[in-house]
Amino acid sequence: MSEQNKTNRTPSLSSAHTTRRDFLQGSLAAAGSGLLSTSNLSALAEQTKPPKRPNLVFFFGEGQRADALSIAGNPILKTPHHDRIGREGIRFENAFCTNALCAPARATVLTGLYSRTNGALSNEHINTPLPKDLPLFTEILHEAGYEVAILGKIHVRNGVEDRYWDYYFGHNSPGNDYVNPFFKEGRKGKIGEQKRYQNVYPDDLTVDRALQWLEEDRGDKPFCLLIWFVAPHEPFFRARRHFDLFRDTVITKPVSFDDDLKGYPGKPKGFAEAENKIGTTTSHIAAASHEGLVKDYYAGLVAVDENIGRVTSYLEKKGILDDTAIVHSSDHGFFLGEFRLFDKRLMHEPSIRVPLMIRYPARIQAGTVRQEQVLDIDLAPTFLDLAGVPTPSHFQGKSVLPLANRPDPEFRKEWYYEYYEWPNPEAVRPHRGIRTERYKLIHYVSEPQAWELYDLHRDPGETNNLYGKPEVATLQLHLLDRLNSLQSQVPEKELAAEEKSKPASLTGE
Numbered sequence: 001m002s003e004q005n006k007t008n009r010t011p012s013l014s015s016a017h018t019t020r021r022d023f024l025q026g027s028l029a030a031a032g033s034g035l036l037s038t039s040n041l042s043a044l045a046e047q048t049k050p051p052k053r054p055n056l057v058f059f060f061g062e063g064q065r066a067d068a069l070s071i072a073g074n075p076i077l078k079t080p081h082h083d084r085i086g087r088e089g090i091r092f093e094n095a096f097c098t099n100a101l102c103a104p105a106r107a108t109v110l111t112g113l114y115s116r117t118n119g120a121l122s123n124e125h126i127n128t129p130l131p132k133d134l135p136l137f138t139e140i141l142h143e144a145g146y147e148v149a150i151l152g153k154i155h156v157r158n159g160v161e162d163r164y165w166d167y168y169f170g171h172n173s174p175g176n177d178y179v180n181p182f183f184k185e186g187r188k189g190k191i192g193e194q195k196r197y198q199n200v201y202p203d204d205l206t207v208d209r210a211l212q213w214l215e216e217d218r219g220d221k222p223f224c225l226l227i228w229f230v231a232p233h234e235p236f237f238r239a240r241r242h243f244d245l246f247r248d249t250v251i252t253k254p255v256s257f258d259d260d261l262k263g264y265p266g267k268p269k270g271f272a273e274a275e276n277k278i279g280t281t282t283s284h285i286a287a288a289s290h291e292g293l294v295k296d297y298y299a300g301l302v303a304v305d306e307n308i309g310r311v312t313s314y315l316e317k318k319g320i321l322d323d324t325a326i327v328h329s330s331d332h333g334f335f336l337g338e339f340r341l342f343d344k345r346l347m348h349e350p351s352i353r354v355p356l357m358i359r360y361p362a363r364i365q366a367g368t369v370r371q372e373q374v375l376d377i378d379l380a381p382t383f384l385d386l387a388g389v390p391t392p393s394h395f396q397g398k399s400v401l402p403l404a405n406r407p408d409p410e411f412r413k414e415w416y417y418e419y420y421e422w423p424n425p426e427a428v429r430p431h432r433g434i435r436t437e438r439y440k441l442i443h444y445v446s447e448p449q450a451w452e453l454y455d456l457h458r459d460p461g462e463t464n465n466l467y468g469k470p471e472v473a474t475l476q477l478h479l480l481d482r483l484n485s486l487q488s489q490v491p492e493k494e495l496a497a498e499e500k501s502k503p504a505s506l507t508g509e
Contacts, residue, residue: 053387054325054360056146056224057315059085059308060109061301061330062102062153062233063344066095066353068301068334076249077298081309082357085328089359090368090404096435097332097376099418100344100351102174105331105376106156106228110136112380112395115418119493120157122421126172129158131493135392136163137380141224144389149213152206152228164189169209176202176230178237185209201239203229207307211314224383227311232300235286236293239303246295253290254338256463264339266465268450276335276343276426283425287342294336325360325386329379338461345428347417347435347442348462356400360386364404372411373437374400396490413437416486422446434483441467441479453479 107120159172377397385399
């Protein structure tokens with residue numbers, strides 16, 4: 001992060017219709033400020049203890065877009081081990097993140113709360129811990145009798161080193177050195193000093209340590225194992241075994257790739273001036289060419305797929321695969337040349353769409369596919385549901401497991417998106433938005449304010465901005481009203497003094 005980014009502050013995303021409210025207002029007030037106390041967590045965990053609780057494995061991708069899977073129809077990428085999870089379980093074709101940026105997305109997954117509520121708005125303040133009164137879903141599981149471990153790319157407030165882990169092997173960095181990676185290791189809530197490892201691919205080492213931990217004797221205790229990959233994060237270095245992958249593969253340009261040559265018709269000025277364009281900046285040499293970017297990105301996901309296969313093969317050989325609920329998702333999506341973009345941050349589909357698949361034969365029929373809109377805030381309650389542990393009332397998502405039994409058209413009709421970080425390395429402006437099953441409204445909040453409105457049924461590529469056109473005036477007002485309403489329903493955490501932003505709001509006032 002540049003020195004400018006370190007010294008400038010992230011803007012608030014407060015609506016003109018709402019004021020900054022006490023963090024524990026509303027649903028959080030009901031949960032109580034002492035939520036993380038051992039007695040409260042123990043009481044919550046004791047309410048339900050099923051006879052046999054599944055082990056839990058959570059594979060969390062880094063910038064893996066929803067269509068970066070062969071099971072999702074990718075014509076180039078082959079991901080047999082990913083695919084097995086979806087083929088033998090449930091796959092959600094409309095899964096999304098609520099803030100397409102690494103650290104905020106990871107905080108949301110762990111806390112079950114929007115960025116606006118958990119306070120982890122951006123990649124800034126990365127060494128500041130998450131609020132102590134917000135339990136991680138893993139801590140709730142630990143109180144319920146699970147052993148919990150996290151390995152790989154943590155990249156969330158303080159690396160969650162201040163929270164309890166039976167085993168920890170991670171790094172609090174957006175990427176890692178793909179040649180000589182660095183990790184911290186710890187046990188039973190105590191984390192050691194950072195060490196460097198020579199000549200080993202970081203995700204291979206992560207899975208080596210995960211398999212070693214699985215081999216340990218834990219008696220009858222179930223485990224919850226989080227394996228969070230660093231590939232294919234920039235600089236997209238490949239494992240040596242994959243240097244020849246895709247050498248002769250032709251990479252087709254997205255239909256909107258050359259929209260920059262047309263002046264980005266319909267897009268706001270801020271969109272056109274952002275620096276998240278392939279081949280535009282020396283700070284992103286790894287994104288110098290479209291073909292190189294796509295091939296290296298895919299090669300990283302092949303390595304991820306192999307490592308997922310190593311874990312599932314181990315579980316199968318030990319005879320515990322079907323006793324283990326396996327969840328796969330990603331922190332956010334990634335642009336691969338749409339509008340000549342790379343990276344994420346923006347509320348457009350390649351950036352916010354993520355994969356979500358769950359394999360657990362005891363509760364999920366193989367080959368189930370669902371279309372409901374599911375979000376990253378749903379992951380924490382889903383893990384607790386899998387374990388038979390009640391979900392705290394302050395969580396903002398809901399378990400997706402009921403969708404394994406039957407579709408539910410009313411599961412989620414609309415949802416709220418937020419992106420805060422400013423300034424940022426790609427000059428993507430802060431924005432908020434609403435996505436319904438058909439429409440999307442994006443509001444860039446700083447002056448000059450700007451808007452995008454899309455009919456996703458007729459225009460899935462988001463090339464025809466309808467905002468301001470007379471024929472959508474009524475729809476536009478309705479979506480703006482719903483956007484303000486959704487935002488007002490998400491309590492806003494009062495930030496610490498060192499984290500407070502420059503005066504700004506989602507409406508630009």
